[in-house]
Amino acid sequence: xxxxxxxxxxxxxxxxxxxxxxxxxxxxxxxxxxxxxxxxxxxxxxxxxxxxxxxxxxxxxxxxxxxxxxxxxxxxxxxxxxxxxxxxxxxxxxxxxxxxxxxxxxxxxxxxxxxxxxxxxxxxxxxxxxxxxxxxxxxxxxxxxxxxxxxxxxxxxxxxxxxxxxxxxxxxxxxxxxxxxxxxxxxxxxxxxxxxxxxxxxxxxxxxxxxxxxxxxxxxxxxxxxxxxxxxxxxxxxxxxxxxxxxxxxxxxxxxxxxxxxxxxxxxxxxxxxxxxxxxxxxxxxxxxxxxxxxxxxxxxxxxxxxxxxxxxxxxxxxxxxxxxxxxxxxxx
Amino acid sequence: xxxxxxxxxxxxxxxxxxxxxxxxxxxxxxxxxxxxxxxxxxxxxxxxxxxxxxxxxxxxxxxxxxxxxxxxxxxxxxxxxxxxxxxxxxxxxxxxxxxxxxxxxxxxxxxxxxxxxxxxxxxxxxxxxxxxxxxxxxxxxxxxxxxxxxxxxxxxxxxxxxxxxxxxxxxxxxxxxxxxxxxxxxxxxxxxxxxxxxxxxxxxxxxxxxxxxxxxxxxxxxxxxxxxxxxxxxxxxxxxxxxxxxxxxxxxxxxxxxxxxxxxxxxxxxxxxxxxxxxxxxxxxxxxxxxxxxxxxxxxxxxxxxxxxxxx
Numbered sequence: 001x002x003x004x005x006x007x008x009x010x011x012x013x014x015x016x017x018x019x020x021x022x023x024x025x026x027x028x029x030x031x032x033x034x035x036x037x038x039x040x041x042x043x044x045x046x047x048x049x050x051x052x053x054x055x056x057x058x059x060x061x062x063x064x065x066x067x068x069x070x071x072x073x074x075x076x077x078x079x080x081x082x083x084x085x086x087x088x089x090x091x092x093x094x095x096x097x098x099x100x101x102x103x104x105x106x107x108x109x110x111x112x113x114x115x116x117x118x119x120x121x122x123x124x125x126x127x128x129x130x131x132x133x134x135x136x137x138x139x140x141x142x143x144x145x146x147x148x149x150x151x152x153x154x155x156x157x158x159x160x161x162x163x164x165x166x167x168x169x170x171x172x173x174x175x176x177x178x179x180x181x182x183x184x185x186x187x188x189x190x191x192x193x194x195x196x197x198x199x200x201x202x203x204x205x206x207x208x209x210x211x212x213x214x215x216x217x218x219x220x221x222x223x224x225x226x227x228x229x230x231x232x233x234x235x236x237x238x239x240x241x242x243x244x245x246x247x248x249x250x251x252x253x254x255x256x257x258x259x260x261x262x263x264x265x266x267x268x269x270x271x272x273x274x275x276x277x278x279x280x281x282x283x284x285x286x287x288x289x290x291x292x293x294x295x296x297x298x299x300x301x302x303x304x305x306x307x308x309x310x311x312x313x314x315x316x317x318x319x320x321x322x323x324x325x326x327x328x329x330x331x332x333x
Numbered sequence: 334x335x336x337x338x339x340x341x342x343x344x345x346x347x348x349x350x351x352x353x354x355x356x357x358x359x360x361x362x363x364x365x366x367x368x369x370x371x372x373x374x375x376x377x378x379x380x381x382x383x384x385x386x387x388x389x390x391x392x393x394x395x396x397x398x399x400x401x402x403x404x405x406x407x408x409x410x411x412x413x414x415x416x417x418x419x420x421x422x423x424x425x426x427x428x429x430x431x432x433x434x435x436x437x438x439x440x441x442x443x444x445x446x447x448x449x450x451x452x453x454x455x456x457x458x459x460x461x462x463x464x465x466x467x468x469x470x471x472x473x474x475x476x477x478x479x480x481x482x483x484x485x486x487x488x489x490x491x492x493x494x495x496x497x498x499x500x501x502x503x504x505x506x507x508x509x510x511x512x513x514x515x516x517x518x519x520x521x522x523x524x525x526x527x528x529x530x531x532x533x534x535x536x537x538x539x540x541x542x543x544x545x546x547x548x549x550x551x552x553x554x555x556x557x558x559x560x561x562x563x564x565x566x567x568x569x570x571x572x573x574x575x576x577x578x579x580x581x582x583x584x585x586x587x588x589x590x591x592x593x594x595x596x597x598x599x600x601x602x603x604x605x606x607x608x609x610x611x612x613x614x615x616x617x618x619x620x621x622x623x624x625x626x627x628x629x630x631x632x633x634x635x636x637x638x639x640x641x642x643x644x645x
Contacts, residue, residue, distance in 0.1 A: 018478065019485045026486070034498045138375070145570060145624035147577045150596055150617030157605040157613060168605075215340075268489050269578045273600070283490055284582050287497045299494065302487040310485060 008318050016311040023303050028072055031292050032065065081297035086289060091297035094282065099301065100181055101171060102271070102278035106263050109198045113205035114256060120206070121213025121252075122245050126236075128218065137211075144207040152200040152273040159196060167193050169275030197274040205263055209252050216248035257313040264305050338517045344639045346524035351556045353534050358555035365559050369633040376633025379626035383569075386623055390440040397434035401590040404429045417611045424611045427602040435590045436615050442591035443573050443623055446503050450572030451627075453511035455565035458518025459557070463549050465519065466526025476519070483516040489578060496579050502586045506579050510572050518564035525557050563634040570627030577620050592616035 056062045063071070075082065081091035120136070127133045143151075160168035167173065171184070171193050178184035220226065221244050229239050268280030275281070279298050286295035351361050370377045389396060399405060405412045411429035415421050423432035465476040495509040529535065530553065538552050579585055580593030581600070595616040599605075604612045 015478070015481065019482050022482045023485055026482075030494060030498070141625060141628055142621060145574070145628055146621040147574055147581070147593070147596070147617060149578065149581050149600075150613075150620065153596065153600060153605060153613055154610075154617070157608060157610065161606045162608055264487070268493070269581060272582060280490075284493065287494055288583065295494065299487065299490050302490055303485065306487055307485045 005318060009315060012311060012314045012318075016307050020304065020307050023307070024073070024076060024300065025069075027296060027299060027303070028069055031296050032068075034290070034292060076300070081300065082293040084286075084291055084294040086286075086291045086294065091293050094294060095279065095297050095301050098278050098282050101276060102264065102267060102280065104185075105194065105197055105201065105271070105276060105278060106260060106267060108194065109201035109205055110256065110259055110263060112198060112202040114209045114252070114259075116202065117206040117209030118213050118245075118249065118252060120210045121248075122217060122240065124210070124214045125217035125221065125244075126240055140207045140210055143203050146204075147269075148200060148204045149269040149273045151203060152196070152270060155196050155200060156273070166196055171277060197270055197276055200273075201263065201267070201270050205259060208255060208259060212255055213248060213252050216251055217244055220244040220247045254313055254316045257309045257316065260305070260309050264302055338521065341635070341639065342521050342524045345521050345560065346528060349528050349532060349556065350525065350559065350638050353532065358558070362555070362558050365634075365637055366562075369630070369637050373629075373633035373636055375629040376636075379566075379629030379633070382622050382626035383630075386440050386444060386619075386626075389437060390444050393437045393441060397431075397437040399431040399434040401435045401438035402430060402588070403434070405431060414607070414609075423615060424609070426598060426612065427604075432595070432612055432615070435595050436592070436619060438590050439592040439595060439616060439619065442503055442589055443576070443620070446507055446576040446591075447569040447573045447623065447627065449504075450507045450510050450514070451565040451568040453507060454514045454568040454572075455518055455561040457511060458515035458564060459522055459554070459561045461515060461519040462522025463526055463554060463557070466523040467530055467545070467549050467553065469527075473523070477523070480516040480519055483513045486513060488513060489575065492575055492579055493582060493584055496584045501584060503576065503589060503591070506576050506585065507572065510568075510575055514568055514571060518561065518568075521564070522557050522560050525560060526553060529553050529556055559634060559638055563631055563638065566627050566634065567631040568627075570624035570631075573620060573624050573627070592620050 053062065061068075079092065081095065083089070084091050084094055087094060120140075124133050124136050127136075156168055159166045171190055172178060172187075173189065176189065178187065178190070184190050217240070221240070226239055226244060229243055230236075234243075264279070267278060268284060270276070271278045271280040272284055279302060283295055283298040283302070286292075286298060351358055354361070356364075370380055405425060406429065412421075412425055413427050413429040415425040415429075417424045421431055421433065423436065425431055426435070461476050461480075465473040491513060492506060492509045495512075496506050499505040499508075535548060535552060538548050543552070576585070576591065577593030577596070580591050581597045583597060585591065585594060587594075593616075596613070599609065599612045599616075
């Protein structure tokens, strides 16, 4: 491997860690800004002062701010996200319990969105300048402009409440509990519950790969090797699919990792509309019930996933683009 | 960073969008605006949609038959969950409020959020981009690392947490969004400034004794103005969408009727199971139209400023 490339990766890694540290610090102070005593909801009115102080001490809230900060950093490094105010058990457990649900929803939606988006992008590039293309672009922009939760609400009203074809909320019918993740993933019930949220999220996410694929295709179709192929008598269809699409695909795949990050952040509303027990719903519940350690933990995990995927995208980008890490790139940046 | 931003950043780094001509940058910018709306029919449609909603917002009290939070009663009985009729064009809510009036008043908060966030985002992003690009070195390094942090922070969760901790009102949502959204603007403008500061007219200004601030704001700033407008118009859309999400999740001011608030109200009042489409559909349509208007105008600018990107 080229030395410049390794230096590039090392630099990016360092930068990712730096970004994560700044985010963690912002997070810490953000949550100290929170109004009122974080234990207010926890403290019974019959508690006397002593009991309250004892409670504060248990959550480490009696120490000065900077001390709390270093304790917090140390705990994070050990993977300790603290205890929830409201639920018994650690924040890490709460978060890890719901993380798989968020990941199932995100990845299924992304796969659907990218397949549809890539095929749609090729199709639109092939129909360049026609009315169908214009309509397609406006439709795609519409799906990006419409609030996701609104689309979700309409789908719920039609398919869950009116036609009663699909369940309206959660991951299982009332009373049903999955023993483990394997039973969940092999249960048709689970997948039935996933249809509406996946469709909604995929509808929102497909715009990015579609528009990107389209513009990449058009860019590639202008290049010399395609003209050569055309002169050699290959059919336009063959050129589009076998030659142009292959080349246009790479940047779209890099964008996929970014897409994961964005959609995990954007999942929040969808999870709330569909009562999907994931990170986003956990975060919203924790914030609205002033359960700060839990909210902080959920936020932290979301941030870690995003920073991690941005880093992966940087690496992919470096692998795909030979100019990265070479000397003229260094000059340009 | 979104791939679109990446492409624009590359395009902005390759050549100045405006050349030094007889005509000043500001004149060129005025002509760009004319060109955007003349050439691009979608951008024109976006402008018309925005003007329509601005008029609705201004004349809301005249158009709306009832107050937005007014509970309509008849003989002491609340007229709740009325179906659409001549008296209530879109029916009433489960608390007996007129949905059409709420829709009309909702345009006010949407536009207020949209335009104030657009102004904040383009001002912050422009100033950061100008300073980072012009000074370079460690100033640039720090500002761009800050932009990286803004890219790494989960957008909606951050807004929710901030909105929940500060007093719930739309200004706090605007502040929270502006704290993050400046990142795209600043990166693109920085790339363009890097190109412009190498131009002869900048060295000429320096030789003639202009100080740095004067060069930045009198010479360079006018030539990157259209980029601020581009990102401003995109920010209109993003901020209206975000405000709707925040209201829908219940973290907004409960006394201000916005379209997101209406949807949250409908969702919480079982409008879905009752099939009250007259309540669910209109607010979302209004959000979609205003957001699209912002996107259309943004695309129009892109097309005129970076013809190579769009012709593809």
